[in-house]
Amino acid sequence: MSLNRRNFLAGTATLTGAGLLPQVAMAGDRIKLGSVLDTSGIFDAYGKPMDMAMRLAVNEINQSGGLLGKQVEVIGYDTQSDMALYSQYGQQLTRQDKVDVVHGGILSASREAIRQTMRKTKTLYFYNVLYEGGVCDRNIFINGVTPAQQVEALVPYAMKKAGKKVYILAADYNYGQITARWIQKFVAENGGETVGVDFFPLDVSDFGSTIAKIQTAAPDLVIAPLVGGAHLSFFRQWAAAGMKDRIPLASTTLGVGNEHKVLTPEEGNGIMVAYKYSQELDTPANAAFKQNWANAYGDSNSIHEIAVSNYQGVLTWAEAVRQAGSLDRDAVIAALETGLSIDGPAGKITVDPKTHHAVLDVHIMEFENQGMKVIETLPQRQPIDTQAVCDLSANPGDNTQYEIQI
Secondary structure, eight states: OOOOHHHHHHTSOOOOSTTOOOOOOOOSSOEEEEEEEOOSSTTHHHHHHHHHHHHHHHHHHHHTTOBTTBOEEEEEEEOTTOTHHHHHHHHIIIIISOOSEEEEOOSHHHHHHHHHHHHHTTOEEEEOSOOOOOEEETTEEEOSOOHHHHHHHHHHHHHHHHOSEEEEEEESSHHHHHHHHHHHHHHHHTTOEEEEEEEEOTTOOOOHHHHHHHHHHOOSEEEOOOOHHHHHHHHHHHHHTTOTTTSOEEOSSTTTTSHHHHSOHHHHTTOEEEESOOTTOOOHHHHHHHHHHHHHHSOSTTOOHHHHHHHHHHHHHHHHHHHHTSOOHHHHHHHHTTTOEEEETTEEEEEOTTTSOEEEEEEEEEEETTEEEEEEEEEEEOOHHHHTTOOTTTOTTOEEEOOOOO
8 A cells, every 4th residue: 555645644644752741633433543752852753753654554453444443543741751741641641532453652650550540440551672571461462573483583693703701781670670580591591601790770872881891790791781872871881991892792772662763784793783673674574564654655765663563462452353343442352352353564473372473583683784683583582581470371360460470
């Protein structure tokens, strides 16, 4: 399907923006899709493309006839990178706007801020971002990669290429702390040694003393689950210190917000990552997706990992509504729990009935000239970390984010 920008914007309600209240675009019998994302503020590099992807998916659904004979209307809020607004807008979507489903949240904190509201009001919720794993809640579906899907693939590849002494730099909150433990587990399982672990608040941008500390430790490899614009400074300072060609880097987060396009090739080339999506994936589905994005927005440069996750999350929900023949939450959940699959730009995504997480392809990649070169594809990886603690088939009333014993 070919979209031009004018028709695209006419076909969706452009609601997000700093402090904007939603505009109920048209009266009538419509399906309401709620969205809550950081489309301004320090996390807008993640949130803006996620918002664009969600609207592209909705427009494609509407252009193909809608769902159950109805058009889908987006009601979206911009949380302005303020975690406090997630609770407020989550409640507004369910109580005032009375949406049929909610897609949104970026950081784990934002997910947890709205997850209980969605559960309490029995509003189906999709979280479409890679995260630390362990959430067990029948009301939520998650299609980002978890550590067992990503870190288990990345660590042995990076160690084989660089060596067995590993230093870890991580963001100092839930995601970074838990991911650092997973990295240490897989380093040990592959015969390596973790020689240092440092955590940093999200606003830390000066890594001079840290680089000196790493030089003293002399690892073979640095793995960095750092998060956000401030932490991007590390990679620049690492290259400026002349370390990039001396000690290789790997990351579980760099690139999900297109950070590799912000770094110069001299700063980024060779950094190792593992995600479910790259713009370089050579498949008909990805080519069509990029073309549709370019038709809607002018070019496809802004597409990134979690934008594609958001796009595929909307398509997964839409397919479940079609199969259920209903918007009823329990009927849609039952359809998803059949092991429903879709094929999208990141490949095949299958819902795991036991955990409500995704079974998906993971690609080991290296940055090359501001792109992500695919080195190896590991197909249809199970979320075995969350499967170890969560069984919604046996315990449908569970409502826990487990700290998986590592």
